[in-house]
Amino acid sequence: MPTSTPTVAELSRHDLVGLAHEYMLLGMLANQATLPQTIVAGGTLDDLNQVAIDLWMGASPVYTHRMRRLMGIVGDDVPAIMKALQLDVGFVHQYMQVHYEVTDPLHGAFWLEHCGALINVEPHGEERVVGMCHTIEDPTFDATAYATNPRARIRPIHRPPRLPADRVPHCHWTIIIDPDNEPVGPARLTQQISELPLAALHIEPRPAGDGYQQAFTPELHLGDLSDATLAAVMREFSVQNHLLMCSGEVALAEHFGVERARDLMADAWLATAWVASERLRDLFGDRADIATLLALHPAIPPGFEREVHVEEAGDTTRIRCTLRPESPALLDPEQTGWIGALSRGECRGVQGIVQPIDPRARAREVDVRDGAVVVDVEVDRNAAPQSEPDVVAFMRIGMLARWHFSL
Numbered sequence: 001m002p003t004s005t006p007t008v009a010e011l012s013r014h015d016l017v018g019l020a021h022e023y024m025l026l027g028m029l030a031n032q033a034t035l036p037q038t039i040v041a042g043g044t045l046d047d048l049n050q051v052a053i054d055l056w057m058g059a060s061p062v063y064t065h066r067m068r069r070l071m072g073i074v075g076d077d078v079p080a081i082m083k084a085l086q087l088d089v090g091f092v093h094q095y096m097q098v099h100y101e102v103t104d105p106l107h108g109a110f111w112l113e114h115c116g117a118l119i120n121v122e123p124h125g126e127e128r129v130v131g132m133c134h135t136i137e138d139p140t141f142d143a144t145a146y147a148t149n150p151r152a153r154i155r156p157i158h159r160p161p162r163l164p165a166d167r168v169p170h171c172h173w174t175i176i177i178d179p180d181n182e183p184v185g186p187a188r189l190t191q192q193i194s195e196l197p198l199a200a201l202h203i204e205p206r207p208a209g210d211g212y213q214q215a216f217t218p219e220l221h222l223g224d225l226s227d228a229t230l231a232a233v234m235r236e237f238s239v240q241n242h243l244l245m246c247s248g249e250v251a252l253a254e255h256f257g258v259e260r261a262r263d264l265m266a267d268a269w270l271a272t273a274w275v276a277s278e279r280l281r282d283l284f285g286d287r288a289d290i291a292t293l294l295a296l297h298p299a300i301p302p303g304f305e306r307e308v309h310v311e312e313a314g315d316t317t318r319i320r321c322t323l324r325p326e327s328p329a330l331l332d333p334e335q336t337g338w339i340g341a342l343s344r345g346e347c348r349g350v351q352g353i354v355q356p357i358d359p360r361a362r363a364r365e366v367d368v369r370d371g372a373v374v375v376d377v378e379v380d381r382n383a384a385p386q387s388e389p390d391v392v393a394f395m396r397i398g399m400l401a402r403w404h405f406s407l
Helices: 013-034 036-040 045-071 078-086 116-124 126-146 190-194 227-256 258-287 290-296 337-343 348-354 390-396
Strands: 096-104 107-115 152-158 171-177 304-313 316-325 361-369 372-380
Touching: 013 036, 013 045, 013 116, 013 227, 013 258, 013 390, 036 045, 036 227, 036 258, 045 078, 045 126, 045 190, 045 227, 078 096, 078 107, 078 126, 078 171, 107 116, 116 126, 126 152, 126 171, 190 227, 227 258, 227 337, 258 290, 258 337, 258 348, 258 390, 290 304, 290 316, 290 348, 290 372, 337 348, 348 361, 348 372
Parallel strands: none
Antiparallel strands: 096 107, 107 171, 152 171, 304 316, 316 372, 361 372
16 A cells, blocks of 8 residues: 655645645756766856757747646736746745736836846856846746747846946836737757657646636735646646756757767756755655655656655665656657656655655665556665765855745
8 A cells, every 4th residue: 555645735735835836846956967067078158058948948839838828817018927926836936026017918027136047047147147148038038928829028127237336126027919020930959859758748727717816916915716726737847847858858969979878867857856855845744755855856856646655674765666657658769858767767856856855875776667657765774874975065155045935
């Protein structure tokens, strides 16, 4: 029989809202873990910027279409664009304190009173700030708006580098839809990402009328959503995060080859999962054992039903997590991203989930058999604790890993 571990549907309201914020933040954690791999592989800052552009532009139009369908967001005007931005892992609530203003259906603006990503990168100098706030954001903002209206343009009123250094808001942007604009085409990798099995996952049903069909709400909070809708949105956050990693691997492979890209992505998976586990441990406290994290952790791809078994044998605890896919296509080992790594038996992401909870835990095997992924973890209480992998050091830079949500 499966071990009694919580499902999302069984969480308390406080835990559900807290976990939803962590699912949304995972995209920022994954971004911080993945982009430095470009430099590790011998690339330049220009290469890093291009990988970031391809990562976000390849995935964001695909997942924006999915979120619009889930939430019943209709129309192609400025409020519809803003609704999608409010539910995008690129605009994490609180970490990015975004304010919106609609002038009319074709004109609006948003500004960031606080941008965690900026605070994270400013200590590294003006070149990095320009790379993020100019080089990367110019094409990626338009690519995200493309999913709602290809004639929309997002343009800065002002943006960093900040002058003076404490300028608030951190940046200010307009959204303008001009029928005379040439339509923005799909990004270079968007079609490829849209054809992945992960992009075709079924969309969770939500209670009738419980979506975002109503008028635009400038101050939307995750806690405003019902339990059922919040759970469905969390799943879409997971799809967003993992599609970004699929897109990121394609971009890295173009620079460094397929095998090197897979290795870089596995290290990024480990680092992201590690910090996410530390954060979930803080959220759940004493309840954050290995079995519970395997049942709930956002670094495990969506589209799988999870069953967790725990067996005690003397000084050894064995935990098995069986992941049963919605579709056999999710087991294709040639997929990119962390879902492909999982299907190929890569253990590093699982190790990143379990070791922060118990430094003696080891991911022994990840295997695909009988139409499922079987993950085996062992904790030997007589074993020496393992040290933190070097790759996690990327995650200690800046304030992202330590960011605290107000719930």
